[in-house]
Amino acid sequence: MEQRISLITLGVADAEKAAAFYDALGWVRVEAQEGVIAYDLLGQTLGLYPLDRLAEDIGIDVAQLGRGALTLGYNARDRAGVDDVMGRVEGAGGTVLKAPQEVFWGGYHGYFSDPEGHIWEVAHNPFSPLREGDGAFRWLGY
Structure with a gap:
């Protein structure tokens, strides 16, 4: 595995509300797939992904997503x-x-x-x- 991070995905309860915050800081959205909001970070991407859909994508219960010290x-x-x-x-x-x-x-x-x-x-x-x-x-x- 090469040493890099290409995508940071934040699980969010309300994607539009979360995106409005980053928009207000001056960030510009890029085209993304339905339900996911993305921002280009000069070589990486920050994605805002609804919690329920993120859990479904991983194949786990929403409660298992937890909160990491990050x-x-x-x-x-x-x-x-x-x-x-x-x-x-x-x-x-x-x-x-x-x-x-x-x-x-x-x-x-x-x-x-x-x-x-x-x-x-x-x-x-x-x-x-x-x-x-x-x-x-x-x-x-x-």
């Missing part, structure tokens, strides 16, 4: 980018869990949850600048 990360180009994203969260229907602040390792970050409870970290790492043209960090031991 966060998704968005890396901003600078501290202002962190503040900008975090400033949009509540107006879009999300919840700020940790206001942006400096981190012990020299970066700057905050956390929010989307309307379905998925947790995101928004961070700026001054030691690993984003490459031009994409959202990828160069790994420098963070």
Whole structure:
């Protein structure tokens, strides 16, 4: 297995409500299959999939989907980018869990949850600048 993630699927109770949140943050939907809402993430895809259909697709009961201890990360180009994203969260229907602040390792970050409870970290790492043209960090031991 090659080391990569191509698709992140978030199981959601209300796909349109969940999508409205990401739309309000400025993301643009791409064409997807019926019932699934997708966003292109520059080499990966984020999919919003109704919980009942996700469970059916896997072949398990909805209760077995559970809630994992997982966060998704968005890396901003600078501290202002962190503040900008975090400033949009509540107006879009999300919840700020940790206001942006400096981190012990020299970066700057905050956390929010989307309307379905998925947790995101928004961070700026001054030691690993984003490459031009994409959202990828160069790994420098963070």
